């Protein structure tokens with residue numbers, strides 16, 4: 001999608017950049033499945049999704065077969081005098097029990113997954129994501145970090161220049177170390193936003209006056225993209241999330257650099273979105 005808009009030159013540059021970094025995870029044209037899972041939770045979501053899909057297929061095929069059979073066998077032409085039979089205890093027990101069993105079969109992995117998502121393991125990195133109209137502010141608290149900065153979506157021209165995907169690249173990405181439990185605390189500064197990162201299986205509303213917690217553990221390094229996923233006003237589509245998953249050493253270097261770079265932005269300092 002974005003390639004078409006950025007022109008041939010930029011598209012080639014972007015393609016080359018992504019080819020050089022095969023770990024960059026992006027939506028693809030005509031893609032119908034999930035983006036590749038990069039966290040244990042997302043792997044479980046995909047597995048559960050596939051299980052549900054085949055259960056749905058089986059139920060649909062069974063109902064279709066019954067319908068076809070009834071339409072043919074009990075059509076008016078073959079049944080001049082319609083049957084008046086009603087009530088069949090065995091049938092009624094079966095069509096109550098079988099759906100109950102199917103629901104229980106679905107409920108067990110569903111609750112397991114909910115439990116996995118909502119139980120945050122011991123946290124390695126805590127990041128606060130504050131949704132604002134229309135950008136994200138990130139806070140890295142703690143003695144090792146202790147800074148805050150704004151992350152704005154790039155204009156089409158800036159994205160092309162930086163070889164970043166249109167409407168997904170940001171000026172200041174989020175950095176996290178690989179194979180570490182990252183806790184994201186979301187809050188809204190004005191209206192409800194939502195911090196969503198498909199490859200990590202994370203989507204958490206950022207609600208004013210309420211601090212929500214979610215987590216992910218990235219299993220591979222690379223660049224991942226997400227978007228605000230709660231309709232938050234006119235520029236809702238222009239507050240993307242760019243996540244860089246890096247090695248421990250690269251993360252430590254980024255922390256040290258950012259501590260100096262963002263020192264001036266300590267409190268209350270915000271930049272105006274430019275287009």
Ligand SMILES: [Cu+2]
Pocket residue numbers: 131132134192193194228229230231232236239
């Ligand atoms: Cu938003």
